[in-house]
Amino acid sequence: MSDEAEHYRAKMQKRKAMQDRMVAENDREKGLLIVHTGNGKGKSTAAFGMALRSAGYGRRVAIIQFIKGAWDTGEQRAFRKFEEQIAFYPMGEGFTWDTQDKARDIAACQRAWKQAQDAMSDPEISLVILDEINIALRYKYLTCQDVLSGLAKRPTMQHVVATGRNAPADLIEAADLVTEMTLVKHPFHAGIKAQEGIEY
């Protein structure tokens, strides 16, 4: 082996030992509260990727959509392949500028929250996705206090993902894992429309 290859190997052996030590020290398991926020793309899409991953292990997942709902999306069609495992509840009625009716938006969000509480009372469900719930919190269609208290009552090992822009500070404070999806560059600004399979 050349000196350079030997040097590289020694460096990577050290790094491996450090990784192993970190993994050994992190031995707790618990249901995580995960937040995907920010103005970039991928908040819901990454949550759907987690649903897929959990379904791959034979686990059960509930997805409750607080805002979107009426559309027949690619993810919704794909989830039909996992109907024993992934329950998909499109409870929203569209964007606020589509419904133009605040009382109706609030009622839809509250029905969705009721559905979410049902999922969060079932220990057989290992992952609950509260899609766009951050928007419902932002518009005060739901109170952060009610949502945090509902989350606190869920089964110990159940993971929850809350998605949407402008996640409230109290939710971030309560979360175990928070990722901000940041917009760096978006094709809509270059005159390119939302495309099937990419945006929906």
Next chain:
Amino acid sequence: MSDEAEHYRAKMQKRKAMQDRMVAENDREKGLLIVHTGNGKGKSTAAFGMALRSAGYGRRVAIIQFIKGAWDTGEQRAFRKFEEQIAFYPMGEGFTWDTQDKARDIAACQRAWKQAQDAMSDPEISLVILDEINIALRYKYLTCQDVLSGLAKRPTMQHVVATGRNAPADLIEAADLVTEMTLVKHPFHAGIKAQEGIEY
């Protein structure tokens, strides 16, 4: 209708008109080069969510993994339900600190790039995911020039997602859509281990 409800409706009607105008102005379609980078989570997971979405529409997808590979992950198991549509190529041999052999890592990346070029020459494939290719570029296992020239040759309507930390500036410059996943809070720092269905 109350004054408040009427005011809300008028505001949302204006917003709806603005949205419709924006959608009408954005009428171009093209295959996008999408980059998911940053030190936060969700880069690969959101790409897998896009694979799912495309598969829901009956489209074909190729996923080439440049670094990870040997593991039997949840996503890999779930993709088996779409074997007619999603081709999954785990071409990596693990993290650099696992293989501890630079020449072997380079050879694995170059095999993966060959596989990627095959996928990018097939117009029937509407989405190609180059998972962790940014890492391969960062370590100079592949040159950015070769990758950009390969990307430029692909079918006009084919979308490509490149994932991984530290995406090179030239790749970001060439991209249509760039999202940075930013780490806000991570449970590993609180002594919690990587959990099935969440991290892998």
